[in-house]
Amino acid sequence: MAKKSVRDIEVKGKRVLCRVDFNVPLDGERITDDTRIRAALPTIKYLIEQGAVVILASHLGRPKGQVKEELRLDPVAKRLADLLGKEVYKADEAIGPEVEQQIAKLEPGEVLLLENVRFYPGEEKNDPEFAKQLAKLADVYVNDAFGAAHRAHASTEGVAHHLPAVAGFLLEKELDILGRALEKPERPFTAIIGGAKVKDKIGVIENLLTKVDNLLIGGGLAYTFIKAQGYSVGKSLLEKDKIELAKSLIEKAKANNVNFLMPVDCVVADRFAEDANTQVVAIDSIPDDWEALDIGPQTRERYRNIILESNLVIWNGPMGVFEMEPFAHGTNAIATALADCQGTTIIGGGDSAAAIEKAGMAEAMTHISTGGGASLEFMEGKILPGVAVLEDR
Ligand SMILES: Nc1ncnc2c1ncn2[C@@H]1O[C@H](COP(=O)(O)OP(=O)(O)OP(=O)(O)O)[C@@H](O)[C@H]1O
Numbered sequence: 024m025a026k027k028s029v030r031d032i033e034v035k036g037k038r039v040l041c042r043v044d045f046n047v048p049l050d051g052e053r054i055t056d057d058t059r060i061r062a063a064l065p066t067i068k069y070l071i072e073q074g075a076v077v078i079l080a081s082h083l084g085r086p087k088g089q090v091k092e093e094l095r096l097d098p099v100a101k102r103l104a105d106l107l108g109k110e111v112y113k114a115d116e117a118i119g120p121e122v123e124q125q126i127a128k129l130e131p132g133e134v135l136l137l138e139n140v141r142f143y144p145g146e147e148k149n150d151p152e153f154a155k156q157l158a159k160l161a162d163v164y165v166n167d168a169f170g171a172a173h174r175a176h177a178s179t180e181g182v183a184h185h186l187p188a189v190a191g192f193l194l195e196k197e198l199d200i201l202g203r204a205l206e207k208p209e210r211p212f213t214a215i216i217g218g219a220k221v222k223d224k225i226g227v228i229e230n231l232l233t234k235v236d237n238l239l240i241g242g243g244l245a246y247t248f249i250k251a252q253g254y255s256v257g258k259s260l261l262e263k264d265k266i267e268l269a270k271s272l273i274e275k276a277k278a279n280n281v282n283f284l285m286p287v288d289c290v291v292a293d294r295f296a297e298d299a300n301t302q303v304v305a306i307d308s309i310p311d312d313w314e315a316l317d318i319g320p321q322t323r324e325r326y327r328n329i330i331l332e333s334n335l336v337i338w339n340g341p342m343g344v345f346e347m348e349p350f351a352h353g354t355n356a357i358a359t360a361l362a363d364c365q366g367t368t369i370i371g372g373g374d375s376a377a378a379i380e381k382a383g384m385a386e387a388m389t390h391i392s393t394g395g396g397a398s399l400e401f402m403e404g405k406i407l408p409g410v411a412v413l414e415d416r
């Protein structure tokens with residue numbers, strides 16, 4: 024990687040401010056998935072072993088610059104302490120004299136978690152004053168928050184202008200794996216793009232069309248492409264203002280010799296509900312009053328065969344409304360095909376990662392990104408502000 028990592032600098036005895044992405048799903052005070060906390064452990068353990076004073080910063084949820092009691096990081100501090108087998112101190116604020124005093128009392132190798140940085144309006148505004156206050160707490164800045172690296176916020180970008188700033192191991196690993204896949208792909212290279220909206224995936228589809236051999240489309244966004252082919256889609260998700268764009272993407276795929284696959288059949292429902300009446304229909308026969316909520320069995324089979332022949336597969340976005348059991352088969356079939364694939368398999372975070380976890384297939388994947396939006400922006404070829412600001416090698 025072109026950026027310096029925590030291995031490249033001296034951290035012994037230094038106060039290290041490490042930005043992590045502990046934005047984990049909560050059910051009340053219970054953390055329902057601690058993947059992101061576990062993913063940050065290698066950097067945190069390294070800093071502890073090296074004898075740094077470890078100051079961790081994260082956001083949780085979207086409190087919009089206000090203190091929200093239910094978004095305090097206390098449950099996260101507890102879980103981190105369990106995972107480390109070591110005390111983790113928790114500050115009730117992220118900046119200010121009290122936090123500074125708490126830090127001053129820490130011995131090398133001790134860990135303090137700051138309060139949710141998004142309780143401060145300056146965080147998301149990337150306010151230089153707030154960034155300076157954060158910088159004042161430490162001697163060195165380490166960014167290990169890949170999931171938030173696409174945000175130019177004070178704790179992900181602003182603060183790095185005031186301290187020596189390097190990457191943590193998770194950030195480094197994510198950039199390395201995703202970067203290598205896009206720059207020097209093993210072939211055949213297949214991307215599977217699903218999810219709700221074309222609007223959210225235009226950038227990534229455009230960029231991937233210059234790199235992949237096969238592009239498989241599924242999820243709600245598929246029906247705008249189906250409409251662009253001249254078929255009627257009933258009540259399925261449709262972005263009318265993106266039909267022309269969908270046509271041009273299909274053309275671009277042809278021009279680039281990309282095998283662009285759309286569903287050939289789908290599961291339609293008479294309403295958007297778990298107990299709706301359903302039927303499997305060919306893609307040219309979606310009934311007027313029905314909506315397509317999953318890819319059909321023939322599509323599952325076609326997509327599976329292509330996945331099995333691939334040496335590199337990247338997947339972002341579910342194939343159907345996987346939250347409802349009758350419409351989860353497409354997404355599960357893709358997860359199973361990826362698990363059976365001998366090549367490199369990369370999951371681009373977000374809902375697809377959740378679907379893989381839910382199916383118990385996480386271990387079978389080469390890499391599951393901890394970033395949803397961040398991995399998407401990376402796959403679009405965008406520069407992530409939280410990475411750009413770090414020191415070059
Ligand atoms: N055919 C469909 N009709 C309606 N909704 C669908 C359909 N297929 C998938 N979805 C919905 O799309 C949603 C996921 O879309 P989204 O674009 O947010 O995916 P994602 O890219 O994985 O998200 P993230 O931003 O978390 O990475 C799911 O909630 C799913 O129910």
Ligand SMILES: O=C(O)[C@H](O)COP(=O)(O)O
Binds near residue numbers: 044
């Ligand atoms: O969950 C995520 O994708 C990251 O933590 C970023 O969160 P955000 O979308 O609220 O900025």
